Amino acid sequence: MELTILMPCLNEAASVAVCVGEAAAYLQSRKIQGEVLVADNGSTDGSPELAAAAGARVITVAEKGYGNAIRGGIAAAEGRYVILGDCDGSYDFSALDPMLEKLHQGWHLVVGNRFAGHIAPGAMPFSHRYLGVPLLSWLGRCRFRVTISDFHCGLRGLSRTAALEAGLRCGGMEFATEMIGRFTDAGFSMTQLPVSLRKDLRQHPGHLRTIPDGMRHLLLILFWKKW
Secondary structure: OOEEEEEEEOOOOOOHHHHHHHHHHHHHHOOOOEEEEEEEOOOOOOHHHHHHHOOOEEEEOOOOOHHHHHHHHHHHOOOOEEEEOOOOOOOOOOOOHHHHHHHHOOOOEEEEEEEEEEEOOOOOOHHHHHHHHHHHHHHHHHHHOOOOOOOOOOOEEEEHHHHHHOOOOOOOOOHHHHHHHHHHHOOOOEEEEEEEEOOOOOOOOOOOOHHHHHHHHHHHHHOHHHO
């Protein structure tokens, strides 16, 4: 199989069917042999059933955490390439051609850059857009000597084989930073491209805890060799 479109999920009943439908339509329109895979992390609002009804293959990842859900999804994926993105409606799964093209060119990791693309009004909190993400991304670039401008973008593509070889192990939100660090240490190639961020469809505040999760990103960068 060529491509797995992977979505970690935790109580996203308001948006998961929309995202799965968008991704499935993309695969069909491009005649790509692929799958939409939802890695459910313990939803209690019917999200798994809605995802399956919309056309996704659904797996359950019992160990809580954003990183755990994605690692479980990568392990279960059947595609040679994996494009992962949040299933809250913030990313456009019908516009994956540029990312898939980069993967076909041989890049092991392709990271979305929301700042070089378009951020819709209300899509990103002021403190994240102008302070947290730029600062932590700058520290990450200094630490890992890479040019990635948006360390926290949730839309990214990767070679499944490279991801399995990279030794990913973080379970929480800091996984987004760890992925860049592990791929760098393993000598895998990476690039970035502009992506758009839409205002999400959630009917709850979301799962990101700004201060605790930001601190975990910071500690991972500062104490990388001990992490």
